[in-house]
Amino acid sequence: MPRHLIAALTALCVLCFGVAAAQSSPFFTGRLSNVAVGGYDPVSYFDGTPQRGDRQISRTYRGAAFRFANQENLERFSADPEAYVPQYGGYCAWAVAQGSLSKGDPRYWAIVGGKLYLNYDEGVQALWDRDRAGLIETADANWPEILDR
Incomplete structure (x- = not known):
């Protein structure tokens, strides 16, 4: 088999696996990503100022990668993840109330x-x-x- 065909098939398999992995999480992560909350630090919302997380300070929880602004927030999350994850997997709360799914945008939030x-x-x-x-x-x-759909 020609090398370019092997490379193309390998890329397709990686892409399909990535999409399947993203879909296996109950959290909204986008189509080609496994990063939850749009890369924002979920703990930072509870401090009143959402911050972007650092990709070097992250933790996987229930199939999604969560990023944190600092080590302290990672530790707080690790101690009790359910206290910090967004409700409805980070999907839009209003849409879930309407019986459907739509992405949640980390810039529009409330505690x-x-x-x-x-x-x-x-x-x-x-x-x-x-x-x-x-x-x-x-x-x-x-x-x-x-969630069961």
């Missing part, structure tokens, strides 16, 4: 009841902000079914 929620964009977040409690209740009920 409600000690939990991190992301939304699709500024307009969607404004809709979500009108009835956070009601939409969270609906999204909580929808999430297990949506």
Whole structure:
């Protein structure tokens, strides 16, 4: 078999494996990535100022890579990951309340009841902000079914 054909097939296998790996996580990571929260440090949201994580300071949790701004945040996350991961896997909280999936954008966020929620964009977040409690209740009920699709 010619080398260029072997290289092309190898690249295709790597691409397919990467997509399968990204899809095996319950977290939104994009199509060709396994990085959650768009590379932002999930712990930093709870300190009030979201920060980009450093790719050298990361941890894989439930199939997704989480990045951290510093070692202390990595340690806080490692002690209790569920306290810091975004709800609904980082998908848009408003969309989950509507019964569908849409990417969550790490720039549109809120901490409600000690939990991190992301939304699709500024307009969607404004809709979500009108009835956070009601939409969270609906999204909580929808999430297990949506996740199983």
